[in-house]
Amino acid sequence: MNGPVLVLNQNYEPLNVCNQKRALVLLDRGKAEVLEHGMGTLRTTSTHFRVPSVIRLIYLIRRPRPKARLCRKEVFVRDGFTCQYCGVRGRDLTIDHVIPRHRGGRHTWENLVSACRACNHRKGGKTVDESRMQLLRSPFQPKVSTYYILHQYLHSNGDWRKFIPEWEIQAISA
Numbered sequence: 240m241n242g243p244v245l246v247l248n249q250n251y252e253p254l255n256v257c258n259q260k261r262a263l264v265l266l267d268r269g270k271a272e273v274l275e276h277g278m279g280t281l282r283t284t285s286t287h288f289r290v291p292s293v294i295r296l297i298y299l300i301r302r303p304r305p306k307a308r309l310c311r312k313e314v315f316v317r318d319g320f321t322c323q324y325c326g327v328r329g330r331d332l333t334i335d336h337v338i339p340r341h342r343g344g345r346h347t348w349e350n351l352v353s354a355c356r357a358c359n360h361r362k363g364g365k366t367v368d369e370s371r372m373q374l375l376r377s378p379f380q381p382k383v384s385t386y387y388i389l390h391q392y393l394h395s396n397g398d399w400r401k402f403i404p405e406w407e408i409q410a411i412s413a
Contacts, residue, residue, distance in 0.1 A: 242277065243392050244291050245399045249299040253403055256392055262291045271296050275398050292398055305388065307381050309348060317381045318353040324372050325358050333359045337367060337378060348380035 277292035338344030
């Protein structure tokens with residue numbers, strides 16, 4: 240009952256991912272319809288339900304565009320789990336402020352980068368110029384797309400790809 244279900248708006252725009260229990264409640268109340276079924280069934284005492292994989296809401300939901308949360312994990316994802324000073328890839332990374340906070344640097348997307356421990360220690364409380372280091376890529380605030388929101392589910396749920404137009408573009412550029 241905790242498997243992921245893709246929720247589409249009335250106009251087939253991906254909205255979010257919910258669990259199977261929530262999807263069945265939306266279906267039971269007449270607020271959604273099933274577009275794709277997943278593997279398995281849910282058995283009750285009187286009936287069997289095929290588990291949904293993709294549902295579409297009956298009514299159009301208007302919502303503002305989501306923004307990327309500023310947290311460690313999202314900075315690492317933006318930088319591709321790569322040190323922005325030496326280019327080493329890995330999971331043992333730290334967050335570095337390009338302009339140190341004690342020098343007026345802010346905790347924003349444009350001032351945070353992923354750094355390996357050695358590079359972060361070498362740079363210390365200095366600026367990039369003072370430490371004679373170079374950034375591989377300037378930090379930026381990532382644009383949130385449908386792919387950005389759903390990419391963690393797409394590899395295990397291949398039947399969702401036809402509902403996400405950005406999947407092909409992102410898959411080709413990756």
